[in-house]
Amino acid sequence: MIAYIKGQLxxxxxxxxxxxxxxxxxxxxxxxxxSFQSSINEKTMVHTYHHVREDSQILYGFKNEDEKYLFIKLISVSGIGPKGALSILGTVDIPAFVSAIEQEDDKFLTTFPGVGKKTARQMILDLKGKLNIAFSIGKDQEQESEHATVDYQTINEVQEVLKSLGYLDKEIRTILPEIRKEPKLNVDEAVRKALSLLMKN
Incomplete structure (x- = not known):
């Protein structure tokens, strides 16, 4: 397996x-x-997962080992493939996600794209007890992460507003993880936060 690749981005x-x-x-x-924009034309190390199928070989990349570990665990869940796992990683706050698994909060898990109630229950069944040790999620963090949830519907509406203002998908995706970490915001508040982050980039 190819664990990581180091070279010029x-x-x-x-x-x-x-x-x-x-x-x-x-x-x-x-x-x-x-999210790798700041490393363009520089030597960069990317953690990778080498996905081999009969008809293809694909490298999936991650900023850190936590993302890679969560990806591997997600694709082990029945009903979640690499594309679905990447969709979750695209907006996930890892402590909040792990807390939701441990607390069997399927309502939170169904806020991710492509995750219905059946898949959420399967995630809880397959992953409970396997993530909290790896990510060292303490009770204080669990309590904090309960409040750090901008739901997927709000995220979706924010994306539509930003697109109507002329921002590209690639620009919007860079700031979604930060929006997701915010204490629960309404759409207007989330849009203002998103615009603030986009202007910094």
Missing amino acids: VKIQEESIIIDVNGIGYEIICANPF
Whole structure:
């Protein structure tokens, strides 16, 4: 397996980044490719998961080992493939997610794209007790993360507003994880926060 790739980040695309390693360009699929924007044209290490199927070999990339570990655990759940796992990682706050699994909060889990009640229950069944040790989520963090939830419907509405203002999907995706971490916001508050973050980028 390819655990990580270290080389020059030469290109960022809608769903992937390209790392040049001694003249060979590795295309790596990421949840938020533009989160690597600050490393463009610099030597970069990307944690990777090498997904092998009969008809393809795909490299999935992550900013850190926590993201990679969660991805591996997610694709072990019946009904969740790599694409679904990346959709979750695209807006996930890991402490809040782990807390939801431990507290069997299927309502929170169904706020993620592509996750219905059946899949949420399967995630709880398969992952409970397996994440809190790996990520060291304490009770204080669990209590905090209960409040750090901007729901998916709000996130979706924020995306639509930002698109109507002329922002591109690739720009919007870079700030969604930060919005998701905020204490519960209404749409107007979340849009203001998003615009503030976009102007900084």
